Amino acid sequence: MNAKIPNPENPGKKIVLLPGDGIGAEVTAEAELLMTGLAREYNVTLDVQTELIGGVAMDETGEPLPEKTLAACRQADAIILGAVGGPQWADPNADKRPEQGLLQLRKELGLYANLRPVRLHPKLANASPLKPEYLEGVDLMVVRELTGGSYFGEKQEGDEFASDACTYTREEIERVVIRAADIARERCGMLTMIDKANVLATSRLWRKVTADVMTELFPDVRYEFMLVDAAAMYIVSNPARFDVIVTENMFGDILTDEASMLVGSMGMLPSASLGAGKLGLYEPIHGSAPDIVGQGIANPFGMLASVGMMFDYSLGMKEAARRIELVIWNCISNGECTPDLGGTLTTAAAGAAVRKRMGEYYLSRVAYG
Ligand code: NAD
Ligand code: IPM
Ligand code: MN
Secondary structure, X not given: OOOOOOEOOEOOEEEEEEEEOOOHHHHHHHHHHHHHHHHHHXXXXXEEEEOOOOHHHHHHHOXXXXXXXXXXXXXXXXXXXXXXXXXXXXXXXXXXXXXXXHHHHHHHOOOOEEEEEXXXXXXXXXXXXOXXXXXXXXXXXXXXXXXXXXXXXXXXXXXXXXXXXXXXXXXXXXXXXXXXXXXXXXXXXXXXXXXXXXXXXXXXXXXXXXXXXXXXXXXXXXXXXXXXXXXXXHHHHOHHHOOEEEEOHHHHHHHHHHHHHHHOOHHHOOOXXXXXXXXXXXXXXXXOOOXXXXXXXXXXXXXXXXXXXXXXXXXXXHHHHHHHHHHXXXXXXXXXXXXXXXXXXXXXXXXXXXXXXXXXXXXXXXXXX
């Protein structure tokens, strides 16, 4: 099979690859190899176009999200992103930052729902700092609102005063709660909305809107409200109590870094950022990891699982998506993993282990070379 032969039943898909900064380039290299192999195997033409974002884009063009990158992303079926940011661009007096590129991309494309699944492989209970008995049955999905809240409210920035307005409209809350409740309906039928309603006006609006949505559209899905400070505690004391979490932008950011340690490493969590259509942005939740960049030890599994989510949500190839998940699971079962998980493999070797197992899964070794 050849990736270049157009399949009349599948006219081809355009993927924009955004390696970004730090270990972003190391993990996206593995993502590209995996998706190219899968495309060959399923006879789907993938047109992969690499573009600049983040600090490397600022160095080259002056902008964290160059026009050319945004234009390519608008035309794409899916976007794969590594990470942005790093100490060389972190001057608090600078007027541009790499992270602005990612935030602008999410906003411009209307990717309001960020899905971050957290599932523990039993073998990784020892890689987590928590005692194994607290981890049994950890399998949750965090749906983080991604284009609102204090990330995008009006900002004032001076040397004596600064402010970040946190705003939400009913519509912004409604659409992400609907998405999360839909997911809960397909899972264990339980939704936890996390907020700070004892202090924040926006949180009280989240409660009203969530109650309305659940009563009107999801009478069959149970739901509860939980304050974010208590939630941070329950995530480490009783993580298995959660099924689907929905929460505003900043809380979702913080709680998912915390939740990543339930499953062993920051390098494990994938994410899908979705909007109204099929276009999605797929990235691991971790950053550019300046402390390990260039060492070849970054865990690629969160990135590769994000490729799996891309096949599922944007390309409609559910079997391919499921296989990626299973194969990563098998690699972990066999100790084929990077040092953060207690293994000895390099990033490239862990990526190669995944591709080898993909090839063995069906009789399709040719595709993965
Ligand atoms: P980080 O996520 O980059 O790193 C936190 C810790 O986790 C580090 O010890 C790192 O080595 C480890 N880690 C992260 N990914 C790993 C992987 N794949 N394998 C093994 N270990 C891994 O967070 P940070 O150090 O606070 O941030 C560094 C930069 O990344 C900052 O500029 C920040 O803004 C940016 N950032 C970007 C994204 C993104 O692009 N989506 C996400 C988070 C942080
Ligand atoms: C993430 C990151 C980003 C965020 C930063 C880099 C802007 O931490 O994707 O989790 O806060 O959303
Ligand atoms: Mn984050």
